[in-house]
Amino acid sequence: MMKRAAGLTRIGLTLALAAAAPLAASPAYAAEKLKVGFISTFSGPQGVLGRELLDGFQLGVKHAGGKLGGVDVEIVQGDDQAKPDVGVQLAERMLERDKVQIVTGINFSNVLLAVAKPVLENKTIYLSINAGPSQLAGAGCSPYYFNVAFQNDNVPEAMGRHLTDKGVKTAYLLAPNYPAGKDMLAGFKRFYKGQVVGEVYTQFNQPDYAAELAAIRQAKPEAVFFFYPGGMGINFLKQYAQSGLKGEVALYGPSFSLDQTVLPAVGDAALGTFSTAFWSEGTENAANKAFVEAFEAAYGRIPSPAAATGYDGARLLDAAVKAAGGKVSDREALRTAIKGAKFESVRGSFRFNTNNYPVQDYALYEVVKDAKGRLVNAYRAPVMKDHQDAYVKDCAMK
Template identity: 50%
Template sequence: MFTTALRAGLLGLACLALGSAHAQTPLKIGFLATFSGPIGAIGQDQYDAFMLAVEQRSGKLGGVPVQVLKEDDQFKPELATQIVQKLIERERVSIITGITGSNVIMAVARPITEKQVFLISTNPGPSPLAGAGCSPYQYVASWQNDNIAEVVGKYAVDKGYKKMILLAPNFQGGKDILGGFKRYYKGTVQDEIYTPLNQLDFSAEIAQIAAQKPDAVFAFFPGALGVNFVRQYQQAGLLKALPLLSTGIADGTSLPALKDAALGILSGAFWGPDLDNPVNRQFVDAFEAKYKRIPSTFAAQAYDGALLLDSAIAKVKGNLADKQAFGSALKAADFKSVRGSFRFNNNNFPIHDMHMFEAAKDAKGRVSLKTVATPLKDHQDAYHGQCSLN
């Protein structure tokens, strides 16, 4: 009888141990981004901020241990598709997050969501995915691509610029950006210039700008593309004479390289390091302390992506098998955002304020971003009505 009781006790302890071990099995999250090439700094900022949030929670999100699988797509859609297949079929991930390029997310969104794996974009939000291509398994923690240009278009109108030249790389993201600008800009577009995706020499385009003499220029060039464009624009003597309005050029990834050359550039975004709310102040201080640099917008939106996952995983107590419940938890967006006001529209894209920033010296004498206007408040994207989700 003693032996039977002892065996039962040992069996019970073994079951408890197995249950505890099972409860602590890490939740696998695929982090797919571009870590190499001209825009590699953007992917690194995304990853660093996401991991900062994980580390602040002792390696957990929503109280559940997570294993973040870092993958470099090299800005190549075909490679990204192969990585996604590996993450889903071999690693059995329930969530894929990150993503740096619109060209990449357009290639991988459907293969991810069709497998009922949750896609949390912390950067691109191309228009096709905001409209008819929306999905209950797809959430964008950053912005719809057009947003960051729409606010600049509105600002250009407010400033009275009558004629402008627009420039962007020739890919989905670039087309969305210029389309967004034109949606709100009411003046004359003298020229619309699309450059090859990896072009780093803009001398010909800058000569065109100088010859046409617009009131101002709007440009979108992410990563190293933007650094090169600004340096060449300044060297040509245009920066002081011809206002440069931008998005994806003057931010935490490029300002350390540009330094004083960037002073005076105006940029549209939903976030800047000087936004005055408790979550943002804590984030900026923690990011600077760990990485010794000012966070970029890309870092801020990836941090928000981690906070979103933290809230949703906690709501379902780590049970991602109930996909409807987890989707509802994500949709609720029950977290405090670094940007302040944040909620999801019917298409799972954000509704938020859009600001204008100027590259200027901060209190420490560093070139950073200073908020100068908020032309669009509680702003929603132009495509949500094409989405069939409620």
């Protein structure tokens, strides 16, 4: 079923998933086959992120009957190792050798920005199920680029507004030094009206934060806003609690720093921490309840936002391929169908803006324990409704 070739993995989803799921009520297009190039980070301290995205995407395909829109699916998988140059090599190989019609899966914005160039210049569709760099939302937008997840700035924008409404006067900001880190802090500052008493960009994958924690203690802010995904978030949260700062300075983050890729490893050190998000494992709607239950049954863990957007990505493609009549070889028909596709998102309200980024709601969550003693993000209050990114005005598409 799985075959290794030159750093890529081919996954024939049709047989594996169709056998495990009820057939979807959609026609089969025997002459067509959808090839999806799935590039993500599957190794190193951030490898958990790629796993979440792929698991969510595959579950979405399973729930569509092992096909997408009635069309057989082949996933060509590649590990970008969180390195832009590796991501580009994988993308070029997938485009030239494998003839993929869709590229997706990238979780780091610096990798996506590098990969977007060859993919979009080839007029191949890129569907982002995670990374949402500002550069592709404004003047650099493309009719072949779609983001079904978020624009990087948006989740921290919601936290900036919340802390402003809460009356927090001073805040200290931290993020890794790469495009998403800069977008995150820019988004927070766009809506935070208090004083930023420190803004620090740390080395990507930095394991130790002793110097930064000492600087926070000296600055004495009312709040700390941090963005550290995956392994970086685990290290930062543990060290923040161990330093004693947790009891002195309130800690806030975007959902990506306090989700199920982080919480099980951090443990009680994360309790009482607040985040903003467009989705959580407890989001109240029928589609999400079914997704969370199915994900836990399939993988033995609670899904993260990455798994949720991976799942929604597959659901979006399923709807789009149906709308295109299964003609996945017609990229213009498929692109048009993606733009107008209607699907039931696990997050509830969702639609594409003119720049092909989401317009969606954002809310405040708190890390608590559920009835089984597991750390989860509990809904606390709405923050932004039908929120769009700040860059759409610079996109020439209508």
